[in-house]
Amino acid sequence: MVMRKLVVVAVVSFSAGLVVASFAGFREFIPGLLEGALVTIQITLAGAVVAVVCATVAGLAKMYAPWPLRWLAIAYIELFRGTSALVQLFWLFFVLPLFGITLQPMTVAIAALGLNIGAYGAEVVRGAVAAVPRGQWEATVALNMSRTQALRRIILPQAFVAMIPPWGNLFIELLKSTALVSLITISDLAFRAQQMNQTTFRTLEIFTIVLVIYLAIASIITVGMKALEQKAAGALARGRSH
Template identity: 70%
Template sequence: MGTFSLGAMLVAALITLAALATSHTFSVFFPGLLQGAWLTVQIAVCGSLLAVIMGTVSGLAKLYGPGPLRWLAVTYIEIFRGTSALVQLFWLFFALPLFGISLEPFTVAVLGLGLNVGAYGAEVVRGAVQSVSRSQWEATIALNMTRVQALRRIILPQAFIAMIPPWGNLFIELLKSTALVSLITLSDLAFMAQEMNQTTMRTIPIFTLVLLMYLVMSLCITIGMKRLEKIASKGMPRGRSA
């Protein structure tokens, strides 16, 4: 689906959400859900930044790091990919205090989701770097570049384009996973919806608004990543495997 179609879908979702928010049936729930959605956005943005940092560092360390650093990267990736995000959140929130380390719920949410998605992102980075044509590496050797120079100037700019679509998918997955933070006392969008539903039993209007809010947020991510891919691709040929 092209950017124009996604933009049209986003506009339609926003118009529908605005129309419902002003109706008598839905308006009573909208302010509280909007407050929860704002917390969801904050967690998603901070978690995504952490995921990109951890994914990039771990992916490159797994490829080119010295033995101990490579081992640490592999251990991190396998632990966080191989266990449930919910268990990771519970461990950070409920188990760490037993060792004398207490973290705020927001910090736990960002750490848990960011580290979880970052482990998947590490494989995205590794695969994108390895997809760059071998001839590109050979050219950097001919130019007498160091590995760091080759990565910074030649390899990573090309690999970055290949990373954008899968990173977009991971950001959306992280956004949807923010619903888990309601279980560690954070009043995010999912938590507010559950509280309202238990109090009023108005399931259809509440979760219709929630559905539209998540759709708007995910469409914003998709459109933003497609726009970023288009900008990054200008004048940058994609490397092909030799």
């Protein structure tokens, strides 16, 4: 399955590369688009950090926190999963200034996308923690561990391995949703593409190159998460055999 997927990725990348290389004068677009890609990558990375933090806090709060916090976590998850990412982005961008909170567009982008993906991630965290066998909890009680100790040393390390594949999907979702930030004036890859399109009208070349760049970043995420998964699974197996 994994091999098949890698073959597919290789085929796609190769043919996409051929298509791009066949464009006459495609070089002139590359520097500007790569600058845009850098912004896209920055937002993806920062958004991923926000998302992981929000997801862990909200996911654990939904399971273990006292009721006011639990309700807060549920409200956050439902609110951000129930509305569009674009609406959230616009809300933070246009409405927050009316409350006297003016944020940089970049901050808005990272916060909105991070919170959005974090809400989906919270369910991933909850699912992974819930999937740790009950016996593990019972064993921590038998060993007289506190709940925090049990979570930190026994439960979360096992849940972590199960979380990696769904997080990989979410990071790709995050990468794809960064294209939205072009609509709040951030000059990311999508924004650059539109700008160049309006000045040069070389639509086919520009948008194809942009799609290929997104694909390349997504492939890096896929490969990276796969490597992380193998490493984490290996580490867990070693820990168990001791």
